[in-house]
Amino acid sequence: xxxxxxxxxxxxxxxxxxxxxxxxxxxxxxxxxxxxxxxxxxxxxxxxxxxxxxxxxxxxxxxxxxxxxxxxxxxxxxxxxxxxxxxxxxxxxxxxxxxxxxxxxxxxxxxxxxxxxxxxxxxxxxxxxx
Numbered sequence: 818x819x820x821x822x823x824x825x826x827x828x829x830x831x832x833x834x835x836x837x838x839x840x841x842x843x844x845x846x847x848x849x850x851x852x853x854x855x856x857x858x859x860x861x862x863x864x865x866x867x868x869x870x871x872x873x874x875x876x877x878x879x880x881x882x883x884x885x886x887x888x889x890x891x892x893x894x895x896x897x898x899x900x901x902x903x904x905x906x907x908x909x910x911x912x913x914x915x916x917x918x919x920x921x922x923x924x925x926x927x928x929x930x931x932x933x934x935x936x937x938x939x940x941x942x943x944x945x946x947x
Contacts, residue, residue: 839860878919
């Protein structure tokens with residue numbers, strides 16, 4: 818279960834193709850070889866209200882959170898985190914040319930005793946692959 822969520826400031830809509838960014842992150846996650854296709858979720862949440870740093874209206878951000886289930890080593894989580902961060906950094910290169918953008922990523926491991934799931938996508942994809 819890898820769930821990748823990015824919250825982004827609404828002022829990025831005019832300069833970032835968020836759907837394409839989601840697709841790029843999805844591709845990077847799958848390229849890691851650590852996760853099953855049917856479990857991957859990548860989503861972006863537009864944030865209308867925010868206050869960033871010195872409150873200039875052109876300040877923007879993307880805060881990324883990647884929640885993964887148990888079963889991956891620290892080295893594997895670090896490697897996929899570095900790959901995702903590199904992909905997003907390349908994608909957002911124009912934003913880093915301004916002094917008004919901040920990017921963060923955090924990976925969290927989900928406690929399996931406190932996580933419930935039901936997924937009808939897995940059987941379909943497993944049948945297709947099998």
